[in-house]
Amino acid sequence: MVGMSLKDLDQAQFDALAQETRQRYDELKARDLNLDLTRGKPSSEQLDLSNALLALPGEDDYTDATGADVRNYGNLAGIADIRELWGAALGLDPANVIAGDSSSLNIMFDLISYAYIWGTNDSPRPWKDEERVKWICPVPGYDRHFAITEHFGFEMVQVPMTPDGPDVDAVAELVKDPQVKGMWTVPIFGNPTGITFSPEVVEKLAAMETAAEDFRIVWDNAYAIHTLTDEFPANPNVLDIAARNGHPNRFWYMSSTSKITLAGAGVAFFASSKENLAWYSSHASIRGIGPNKVNQLAHARFFGDVDGLHTHMRKHAASLAPKFEAVIGILEERLGGYGVAEWTKPKGGYFISLDVTDGSATRVWELAKDAGITLTKAGASFPHGVDETDTNIRLAPSLPPLDEVRTAMDGVATCVLLACVDAAQR
Template sequence: MSLTDLTDDQFAQLAEETRARYDELKARDLNLNLTRGKPSSEQLDFSNALLALPGEDDYTDSTGADVRNYGNLEGIRDIRDLWAEALGLDPDSLVAEDSSSLNIMFDLISWSYIWGNNDSERPWKDEEQVKWICPVPGYDRHFAITEHFGFEMIQVPMTPTGPDMDVVEKLVQDPQVKGMWAVPVFGNPTGISYSAETAERLAAMEAAAPDFRVVWDNAYAVHSLDGEFPDNPNVLALAEENGNPNRFWYMSSTSKITFAGAGVAFFASSAENLAWYESHASIRGIGPNKVNQLAHARFFGDVEGLREQMRKHASSLAPKFEAVIGILEERLGGYGVAEWTEPAGGYFISLDIKGGSATRVWELAKDAGITLTKAGASFPHGVDETDTNIRLAPSLPPLDEVRTAMDGVATCVLLACIEAHDR
């Protein structure tokens, strides 16, 4: 029965019970954290064999090159071939770099800002205004980059199949719209995956800016909760077929597969885009950490080895996601105060609190010793004008702490909505 359906006496009883439950929660003096989507210690342990790889006498790749030395800006063939097979890409369209795909994204935008990219008429810094499409809720670190450069960030609502493409297709008719963020598989924070139709429309749409780019950040490309590989459309091929070969900057990495911060990042794109990228990357550095790339190639062995690694991650993550969704449904499902996503993969669950009470939920949780990502963090400038959304990240804490924290969060949601209810 929703709050609006309760009689005055029923509402008063629920309010009294919920406040008492919250007081008990505060008295427990908890210190729990559901903020960032970090792998747990258990997940990191899955990759401990990497610490001994590639081994004292193993330092040549499949071409016979010594990976201990300078050079090979594209990264070693061994890991590029493996990753291209996993994502369904042409190995020649993909380069392997150091650990952070976020660094690559920052480079691509900063170089376009300073010099323009290979399709630019002028550097982006010389444009009257650079505009950027931001599907919301979305990834806060994406938005931080475009905010850092002073871009005007245009919010587009997410749908169950990806961003609202009718809105996107209208926005790109403006030549000042230079790009768009995209997390296409198990997106952050909704867990939504773009449909095949959405990918096709992004590849085929006409954009007024010749240097328009979609940053296709496929961070969760293989991160399903059932241990099976999800579909990953080859948007590079789609774009080429539709006459927009340079449309996508495609990102991926092993950051949440092996060691966060010590993995391998990948950038895939058209031959023209890669040539432009390497013209700047070759000045910035002499080559990536190829020893680490070889270690990863040895660790996975082949794509089936990567699959087995992801099954281990799924065995750790799935019970935590089940706990979050189960508690939300049990504690809140009958009251009509919130909605949440039920993703099949990725690292996050998106919680929407009705009535504009998200900030109040965050405050109540903080006072009770439960740290949540701040309300609105998944929106440009950290501002959700409807004050609705909170991102939940259950990966890092042990399962028992996830259960305790989520039971507390449910109490905070119910209390905040009771406070906001006009009775």
């Protein structure tokens, strides 16, 4: 019967599908499962790939490339060893890269905090003194991004994602408002869609005129090298592109090793114009004396060079790719042709975005929960957790073992069919 849309089924076919789906769901609940597809955490298998870090840099290895003792205070910008390696990996000038502690999300929060309290280096006044601050949020997007701007009380304005990235025409219209101060982005293998921005979208975001002189794009390049294949995506140097277009301070560029080595003990990076970095450092130098440089040296020793980094990422791909293939394969086998769902097919990153029939996502989430399968709550990829069409669910297959991913996704497919059959009940 697969291959026929629900609307194309005659009454007998529809009744047969409904009965079969309810029976499968009852059997699913009877299995008393406890499976989790919520957050995009590395699996134990992936974390094991970096266990050698726990012995690095070693008892007698504590000086960086400049001869400085990494065990001591200082060097807010981070050690040259890791900044040069990461600059080479991302195609950035190391002079424009700061290496920090483990979380790029912490740096993003700090950036917004500094702008809110004191204003940016281009601000006429602190953002807290603005009548209102508006922030552009491509949807579906990263829930923790939205949580930051919600925390500061910013008005979050949604723009839809397209297969090439955010709707740049909609963005260009919004930035005519001087109260629009910024925009969230995940430009490569985005969360949750897996979409990579096209060169045209990147160029337009870098070049567009904005009413606010202090407009900033948070370029959260969290998945720049998280391929699921042997090939790595093109990674445009948006700092250079923006400078060439007369907007050198537009981008706050983020990256980290959090899903590359040990998620709780990585290195985060902030790249931007020299003027932006000086502004950031003027506040960050008061906040703290310097990052964990021992950990930075350990990472530099662990990777060695960009080739070593890429070799390591291919090991991650070998672990992750079968799980993504299982998710997509089961969705195609169980739901393909019924016209009740669409999903992305990313070539990298950590997530798959599942869209179900309008008004059905919350019901799918509830059915899965009752069957022992925990999904990210419907709407989580939208500001304030509200998806007005109630269609989107983020799938994160990285953490569970492959057999659990298969079991969970077969159950999710049953829940999707049941929710949509019930909604279309004749």
